[in-house]
Amino acid sequence: xxxxxxxxxxxxxxxxxxxxxxxxxxxxxxxxxxxxxxxxxxxxxxxxxxxxxxxxxxxxxxxxxxxxxxxxxxxxxxxxxxxxxxxxxxxxxxxxxxxxxxxxxxxxxxxxxxxxxxxxxxxxxxxxxxxxxxxxxxxxxxxxxxxxxxxxxxxxxxxxxxxxxxxxxxxxxxxxxxxxxxxxxxxxxxxxxxxxxxxxxxxxxxxxxxxxxxxxxxxxxxxxxxxxxxxxxxxxxxxxxxxxxxx
Numbered sequence: 418x419x420x421x422x423x424x425x426x427x428x429x430x431x432x433x434x435x436x437x438x439x440x441x442x443x444x445x446x447x448x449x450x451x452x453x454x455x456x457x458x459x460x461x462x463x464x465x466x467x468x469x470x471x472x473x474x475x476x477x478x479x480x481x482x483x484x485x486x487x488x489x490x491x492x493x494x495x496x497x498x499x500x501x502x503x504x505x506x507x508x509x510x511x512x513x514x515x516x517x518x519x520x521x522x523x524x525x526x527x528x529x530x531x532x533x534x535x536x537x538x539x540x541x542x543x544x545x546x547x548x549x550x551x552x553x554x555x556x557x558x559x560x561x562x563x564x565x566x567x568x569x570x571x572x573x574x575x576x577x578x579x580x581x582x583x584x585x586x587x588x589x590x591x592x593x594x595x596x597x598x599x600x601x602x603x604x605x606x607x608x609x610x611x612x613x614x615x616x617x618x619x620x621x622x623x624x625x626x627x628x629x630x631x632x633x634x635x636x637x638x639x640x641x642x643x644x645x646x647x648x649x650x651x652x653x654x655x656x657x658x659x660x661x662x663x664x
Contacts, residue, residue, distance in 0.1 A: 419443050419444055419445065420444045420445070420499050420500050420550075421444070421445045421446075421447070421471075421496045421497055421498050421499055421500070422439055422444050422445065422446050422447070422498070422499075422500045422501075422502065423446075423447040423448075423449065423489070423492055423498050423500070423501045423502065424436055424439075424446065424447070424448055424449070424502045424504055425449050425450070425477065425479055425502070425503060425504050425505040425535060426449075426450055426479070426504040426505030426506060427446075427448035427449060427450050427456065427459065427504070428448075428450030428451070428452045428455035428456050428459065429450070429452075429455065429605075430605035430620075431504065431554070431600065431603060431605050431620070431623075431624055431627065432448075432450070432502075432504045432505070433455075433459060434620050434621060434624040435502065435504070435624055435627065435628060436448055436459060436463065437462075437463065438624055438625060438628045439628060440463045440466065440467045440470050440472065441466075441467065442628075442632070443467075443469075443470065444470065445470055445471040445472070445496055446463070446470065446471070446472050446473065447473040447474075447475065447492045447495075447496055447498065448460065448472070448473065448474045448475075449474070449475050449476070449477035449479075449488060449492075449505075450476070450477065450505070451476065451477070451478050452476075453474070453476040456474040456475075456476065457474060459474070460472045460473075460474045471496060473492060473495060473496055475488050475491070475492060479505045479527065479531035479532075479534065479535060480523075480526055480527055480530075480531050482530075482531070482534040485531070485534045485535055485538050486534070486537070486538045486541070489501070489535075489538040489539065489541075489542060490538075490541075490542070493542050498539075498542060498549070499548065499549055499550060500549070500550040500551075500552065500631075501535070501539040501542075501543075501549070501550075501551055501552065502552040502554065502631070503532055503535045503536060503539070503551070503552065503553050503554060503577075504552075504554045505527070505531065505535075506527060506528045506532075506554070506573075507523065507524055507527045507528065508524070508570055509521075509523060509524045509570075510524050510566045510567060510568065510569045510570045511565075511566050512564075512565045512566060512568065513568060513569075521568075521569040524569045524570055524573060525569055525572075525573055528570065528573035528574065528577065529573045529576045529577060529580075532553065532577050532580065533580065536551065536553075536580065536584070539551050540584075540593075543593050544593070547591065547592050547593065548592045548593060549592075549593050549594070550593075550594045550595075550596065550631075550634060551581075551584070551593070551594070551595050551596070552595075552596045552597075552598060552631055553577050553578070553580070553581040553595070553596070553597050553598070554577075554598050554600065554627075555574045555575075555577045555578040555581070555597050555598065555599050555600075556570075556571070556574040556599060556600060557599050557600065557601045557602075557639060557645055557648065557649055557652070558570060558571040558574050559571060559574035559575040559577070559578045559599060560575075560599075560649050560652045560653050561652050561653065561655075561660060563664065564661070564664070577597075578597050578599070581595055581596075581597040582597065585597075585636060594634050595636070596630070596631060596634060596635055596636060596637070596638070597636070597637050597638075598627055598630055598631065598638055598640060599637070599638065599639045599640065599645070599649065600623065600627060600640055600645075601616070601618065601623075601639065601640065601641060601644070601645035601648065602616050602617045602618065603617070603618050603619075603620060603623030603624065603627075603641075604617055604618065604619050604620045604623065605620060616644060616648075618641055622641065623640070623641060626640035626641040626642065627640050651663075
């Protein structure tokens with residue numbers, strides 16, 4: 418079934434590749450991000466590859482909360498949305514107490530407060546018609562607290578997962594679906610500076626697993642399932658001394 422999908426943070430990384438893969442599946446897309454030039458380049462690429470698909474782009478800084486509501490409503494008027502993927506996020510951060518509150522603050526604002534705005538805006542569209550699919554992109558880092566530069570990032574992703582679960586509980590048995598996707602270590606612009614490691618997955622196969630879970634409307638999915646389903650269980654129950662050695 419052809420869907421009308423809005424993806425935030427679609428100008429790079431996982432969002433950009435999700436756009437490519439959803440377009441290849443025949444869906445219409447509305448893509449938002451701060452970098453309009455990259456959005457337009459992606460729009461041209463996808464329109465050329467999939468001429469029967471509608472590909473809309475709108476510049477959006479998700480930290481401009483008024484703009485989030487305005488852009489979601491405007492897009493829905495152009496292309497009635499039945500799936501919204503809350504994907505925009507950043508990976509900045511520093512160990513707490515090292516003088517980089519600025520980096521941790523913008524991470525908290527972008528990865529949680531802006532997510533809350535997107536969820537509000539999405540549900541303002543979905544609730545009146547009692548249908549829709551709201552997708553939150555969290556992270557395997559949400560499973561446990563993480564040290565050093567990842568502490569704030571992991572905390573925001575845990576907050577996103579809890580927000581999504583609360584909504585899923587509220588909407589259980591109703592036509593509005595809520596999914597939480599927990600990507601493992603997938604190559605993207607957030608981690609392009611990191612050397613190849615045994616657990617990192619290239620962007621295309623990693624996003625393919627994300628797209629499959631979203632298409633199946635799974636409530637929760639750790640992706641790719643190998644090694645991240647068993648790894649998430651290990652992370653969840655490992656005592657702190659073992660966890661510190663692992664990470």
